[in-house]
Structures are given as structure tokens and as C-alpha cells.
Amino acid sequence: MMTDVRRRELFWFFAIALIVLGAGIGLRAPWPADEPRFVLVAKQMWDSGDWLFPHRGHELYADKPPLYFWLLGAAYAVVRDWTWAFLLPSLVAAMATLWLTYDLTRRLWSHRAGLWSAIAVLACVQFLYQAKRAQIDPTVVCFITLGVYGIARHVLLGPAWKWFWIGCFAAGLGVISKGVGFLALLALIPYALMRWRGWNGLADLGRGNALRWSGGALAFLAAIAVWFVPMIVTATTSGDPEHQAYVNELLYKQTATRYTSAWHHTQPFWYFLEVIAAYWLPFSLALPWLFPRWRDAFRAGDARVWLPLGWALLVLVFFSASPGKRDMYILPMLPMVAVAAGPYLEGVTASKWFRRILLALVVVLGIAFFGAGVAALQGDPSFEVKIEAERGLAPTSDTLWWLLAITGAAMLAVCVWWRRDALRASAVALSLLVVVLFSGTAVLLDAENSARAVMARGHALAGDATLGLVAWKEQNLLQAQGPVEEFGFRKPVDQQLRAGIAWMEAAPEKRRLFVQQDALDHCLVRERGQAVGTANRRTWWLFGADAIAPECRVSGH
The missing domain is CATH 3.40.190 (D-Maltodextrin-Binding Protein; domain 2)
Known part of the structure; x- marks a missing residue:
């Protein structure tokens, strides 16, 4: 039951999340990479009325399915201003991902565990950065998270067939967003293994449900068919060779070929371990404390922990097996890893060593920003000359460097003021960094970055x-x-x-x-x-x- 205290905690968390994730919206136009491309495609869809075949200029754009472009168009239909609209799908998707993470963890364990899971996701550098960009990844993460959420509601807390079908439908929506939405269905693999091994925490779904299980496949295909069927019908009946070329490019080169024989962004097999260590900060700092607890949960056969964690490991293996790798590919793992960490994070964050390391990280960031700002204000270091030349800043303007110096100084002041409460100091300092930096640079750099x-x-x-x-x-x-x-x-x-x-x-x-x-x-x-x-x-x-x-x-x- 939701008490007044819990409601207040939930309200303040999502209010802070909205401020942090929404800072900078309306202050800038789309920036490379990707943002101008996606917004241009959506704008041309809106202007032409052709919602089946995306275009980039005169040419068909077959790199991505169209659902994200539809969402951009829907945002524009609401606010009628591309400067405000283009970041709204990412904001809504990020907020929804936080809610799904919180709610699944709350249902599996407790309200406090749910809050800690959502905080872990929000605090992650990679999640923050992607959520504040007009890229497809936040939307795909949301659909995949909803997919795993629906399956977990069914197999861990069910029976809940409607949630299972919703999860499968969400996976299909993920497919027509970026192709990899099907990854949500991999959650059925650890479920099948755990049921075979008799693990604890699984729901009693009874027998004779073959028709209901097949409903999941129908829901998955139905979501894909929303776009795929009219697109294929049009491509095969229009007689336009460009439409057929679009189908071949999208279904083969941009899916199977891109995965098995990637032509760019090649990285070694262990690349994503480096991404987790660096781009999942500060959440990744908790991993040394979480590993022993996850080991104990595995030995105890706790499906509540290991179904989301096992699914995340399958995603890690899937992307690691491809030669082409980009850091954001594994972002869909993050919410479920946070769910598996949820029941332990309050204990982990109570550790003195964890708090010291976290505070030290924030202090180092504060010193770096303050030092960079002061160095640029006092002289002409090479990084200042390079940034000003690349971003069209006048050498006589020191606004950016004042912004960095003041932000770094404010972070350090917060750390000194709350030095006895490392968690609060870190939360306030990092929130301040994100809000000020993203808002300030949006104003200062937009004219150059947006062209x-x-x-x-x-x-x-x-x-x-x-x-x-x-x-x-x-x-x-x-x-x-x-x-x-x-x-x-x-x-x-x-x-x-x-x-x-x-x-x-x-x-x-x-x-x-x-x-x-x-x-x-x-x-x-x-x-x-x-x-x-x-x-x-x-x-x-x-x-x-x-x-x-x-x-x-x-x-x-």
C-alpha cells in the first residue's frame, strides 16, 4: 500500500528526474550526430504525408524503421515547433523507463528497492546522455524494458497473461524502432531454464496454456505488422524500383549484414565491459559490492534476481558476438541490471568505502571542470584553441570557460557543504552539473553545432x-x-x-x-x-x- 511518505518520495524522485532530463529542451536545435538526420526524416514525412517510406532529401532512407520518426511527428503535432518537439520522445521514453524499473523492483521486493533501482538508472552517465539526445536508443530501451517488464510480471508475479501479451507487443514495437526490440523475448530463455531447474520465485502458471503462450507471438507480430504489412504491400504493388531497393536495404544490409559483417565501429569482444565500467558510472562503482550478493542469489536459486540479470547477460553476449559495436548498444541492459541490484543497493550505499569512492569521483569531476575553466580564462591552452575553432566561438568570448569554472566551483562547494553526507552531496553536485552544462552549452554552441x-x-x-x-x-x-x-x-x-x-x-x-x-x-x-x-x-x-x-x-x- 502506498503511504504518504512513499508518495512524497516518489513525487520528488520523478520531479528531480524530469528537471534533470528535461533541462535544455527548447534551447537548441538538433545537433550531429544523428539528431539532424532523424528530425529531417520526420519533418519530410510530416510535410509529404508519406509515413511508410522515410526520405532524406530526395533519397529513400532505409537505415532505420520508421516508428521513431512517427513519434517525432506526433510530438510536433502536439507542440507545432520542431525545436521543442524533437527531444520530447526521448524525454517521455526515459521517464517511462524509470517508472518501469521502479515498479517492477517494487513489486518484486519493496518501494525502497524500487527507488534505488530507478536512482541507479538515472545516475548512469550513459542513460543521462542518451536521454537528452534525439536518438532512437531511449525509445528502444523503453520498448525493450516494457517487454521484459511484461514478461516478468507474468512469469515472476503472475499469472498475468495480459501483461505477457503487452510485453510481446512492446518487443514488436521495438523491432520497428531499431530492429533489436526482439531482445526482450530472450527473457523467456532464463525463465525456461529456471522452471526446468525448479528455482524459487517463479509464478505458478498452470498447464494447458499453449494457446495463451502463442498469443505472445501473435502480439509480437501484430506490432511489427502495423508498419511492415502496408509497407510491403505498397512496395510490391507500386512498381517503383526505389521501394524494392528500400526493402532490400532495410531487411538485409541494415539487419543481418550489419550484425554479422559490420563495416564500421569494429571493436574487440570485451569492448562492452569497458563501456560498463566507464559509461555506467557512478552505478558501476557498486558492482564490486553487488557481485557477491548476486552469487549468493544464484546459489539460492532466486529467480527474482537472476531472470532480469540472466536476460541482461544474454544481451551482453548477443552484442559482444558481433564485430560492430557502439557503446549505446548495451543500454537496454541497464534497467534490468538495476532491477537485479535493487534489493541490495541500500546496503551497498551504506558502505563507507562506497561513499568515499563516490564522493572522490564527484570531487575529481568538480576539479576537472573548475581547472579547465580557470586555465582557459588565464591563458590559451591547446584545448581552448581547439574547441573555440571547432565550435565557432569567438576567441574574445570567455562565456563557456566561465560556465565550466563556475559549475566546477559549485560542485566542489556542494561536496564541502555536505561532506558528511556523500550520497546527498553527490546527487546534488551531479544534478547541478547536468542541468547547468546541458542548458548552458545548448545556448552557447547551438548556432555552430546546428549549422x-x-x-x-x-x-x-x-x-x-x-x-x-x-x-x-x-x-x-x-x-x-x-x-x-x-x-x-x-x-x-x-x-x-x-x-x-x-x-x-x-x-x-x-x-x-x-x-x-x-x-x-x-x-x-x-x-x-x-x-x-x-x-x-x-x-x-x-x-x-x-x-x-x-x-x-x-x-x-
Whole structure:
């Protein structure tokens, strides 16, 4: 039963989580990597009304299924402003993940255990960073967590067939978000092994339920069919070869080939152990204290601990077996590892050594930010010169360095003030760091990171002319002001440039080329162009038809 004290604790936890995760929303536009691409795809879906086949510019975009883009569109439908809308799906998904983590742990053990599990997830660096980005991962984590939650509600606390079917349906939604949503169904493997071995904590589901179990498969397939069936029907009946190419790219290259023969982000088998140690801080600090407790739970055959933990280990093995690895791949493990840690975290955090190590970590972070800020304010260290050059900051502006110095000083002051309460000091200092840093940098770096400033200047220089984008990135098309044209994204840069020159020659008074510096060759005379500026470490130029070299003119004169 939920008492007033528990309600207050729950309210304050989720209020703090909302502030921490929501800080910075509305203060910036999408930043690379990924954010401009996903928002551009969603915006083009909204503008065109084609919700089955995502596009990036003129080309079909087959790298990801469309559910996340639908969610971006739904957020825009509510607030009607892409600057506010594009981070809302990640925020909602993160908050939902925290609730699912809390609620499953509460049902398995207690309210306090549930709070500690949710705190462990919220405190994780990787979770915080991903939840504050417009990437697909927070949404996929939410669907996978809901999937395992539904299965666990059934096999550990059931029978609860409706929750089992909801879990399977959520796994299907995860598939049409990023393909790996099926991982939630792996929770049935440790359940089957534990039932065979007679472990404690499993629900009595009775016999003769084959039809109900098969309902899970139907729910899983039904969720996928929401998009897959109309997409396949359209692709096979439209007669459009691009639709068939889209199906082949999505179903084969971006799934099976990407897993078995990854062409980028190759890492050794043990890579994710390094990710857990570094990117799951400060939660990973508790692991040395948790391992003995998990060992004892294994010996006791406690399915409440080892069903979520066993599932997490299967996910770890699955991603470790692929040569292509990125740190966020294992983020879906985190909520269930936190569930398995929930009943022990209050005892772990009571350890003096744990508190000392945690406080030392926060102090080191405070010193690092304070020291970096002061060093930049006092001189011109190499990191200051590099960051200012890459992020378009004026060398005479010290706002960013004041922000770092003040943030670091505030963290250190908090640690001194609550030095006898390491948990409170760490929580306040880390919350302060996240809120101030993400909000401050959103304001200071947005013009450069989003390409908003360089696109505005390009439009101003071109006047009423249409900009033709060559060697463009998604943020350039997304932030374009006024009419634009593009000549393909995946097309080789030299082909884009030739197409752009022919396009500009067709109406030289009304068209200009907006070209990335790395794409320039002898066909455009740089001395006759205008340097527009930089964005995301790329330099951009504007050219009129008079800059076309004679030998490259399509008209021949």
C-alpha cells in the first residue's frame, strides 16, 4: 500500500528526474550526430504525408524503421515547433523507463528497492546522455524494458497473461524502432531454464496454456505488422524500383549484414565491459559490492534476481558476438541490471568505502571542470584553441570557460557543504552539473553545432536565389532558410558537384551553389566565391555561375 511518505518520495524522485532530463529542451536545435538526420526524416514525412517510406532529401532512407520518426511527428503535432518537439520522445521514453524499473523492483521486493533501482538508472552517465539526445536508443530501451517488464510480471508475479501479451507487443514495437526490440523475448530463455531447474520465485502458471503462450507471438507480430504489412504491400504493388531497393536495404544490409559483417565501429569482444565500467558510472562503482550478493542469489536459486540479470547477460553476449559495436548498444541492459541490484543497493550505499569512492569521483569531476575553466580564462591552452575553432566561438568570448569554472566551483562547494553526507552531496553536485552544462552549452554552441548560423549567412549572401547544396549534411538541409535544391546525399561528391553546376547554369541569375570546402575542385574558381563560414568543423563556400571554370561549363561558353 502506498503511504504518504512513499508518495512524497516518489513525487520528488520523478520531479528531480524530469528537471534533470528535461533541462535544455527548447534551447537548441538538433545537433550531429544523428539528431539532424532523424528530425529531417520526420519533418519530410510530416510535410509529404508519406509515413511508410522515410526520405532524406530526395533519397529513400532505409537505415532505420520508421516508428521513431512517427513519434517525432506526433510530438510536433502536439507542440507545432520542431525545436521543442524533437527531444520530447526521448524525454517521455526515459521517464517511462524509470517508472518501469521502479515498479517492477517494487513489486518484486519493496518501494525502497524500487527507488534505488530507478536512482541507479538515472545516475548512469550513459542513460543521462542518451536521454537528452534525439536518438532512437531511449525509445528502444523503453520498448525493450516494457517487454521484459511484461514478461516478468507474468512469469515472476503472475499469472498475468495480459501483461505477457503487452510485453510481446512492446518487443514488436521495438523491432520497428531499431530492429533489436526482439531482445526482450530472450527473457523467456532464463525463465525456461529456471522452471526446468525448479528455482524459487517463479509464478505458478498452470498447464494447458499453449494457446495463451502463442498469443505472445501473435502480439509480437501484430506490432511489427502495423508498419511492415502496408509497407510491403505498397512496395510490391507500386512498381517503383526505389521501394524494392528500400526493402532490400532495410531487411538485409541494415539487419543481418550489419550484425554479422559490420563495416564500421569494429571493436574487440570485451569492448562492452569497458563501456560498463566507464559509461555506467557512478552505478558501476557498486558492482564490486553487488557481485557477491548476486552469487549468493544464484546459489539460492532466486529467480527474482537472476531472470532480469540472466536476460541482461544474454544481451551482453548477443552484442559482444558481433564485430560492430557502439557503446549505446548495451543500454537496454541497464534497467534490468538495476532491477537485479535493487534489493541490495541500500546496503551497498551504506558502505563507507562506497561513499568515499563516490564522493572522490564527484570531487575529481568538480576539479576537472573548475581547472579547465580557470586555465582557459588565464591563458590559451591547446584545448581552448581547439574547441573555440571547432565550435565557432569567438576567441574574445570567455562565456563557456566561465560556465565550466563556475559549475566546477559549485560542485566542489556542494561536496564541502555536505561532506558528511556523500550520497546527498553527490546527487546534488551531479544534478547541478547536468542541468547547468546541458542548458548552458545548448545556448552557447547551438548556432555552430546546428549549422543554423552558417545557413542563415548563406541565405543572406544569396539573396533571393535558390541554394544548391553540394556535399551537404542533414543539418544543412534541415536548417536551410529560403528555397534550396540538393543533388543526392549518398551520391559521390564529384557527381553532386557536376549536377549542381549544370543546375546553376540553367538559371544563373536565380541559383547559387553552397559547397563544402572539401568538395571543391578545379571546376569552381575559389577566388570568385564567397566564404560563408564554418559549422561542425566544416567550411562552406557560396558560388555563382561566374565561378564555373570554362572547361566545366555545360553550355560551352
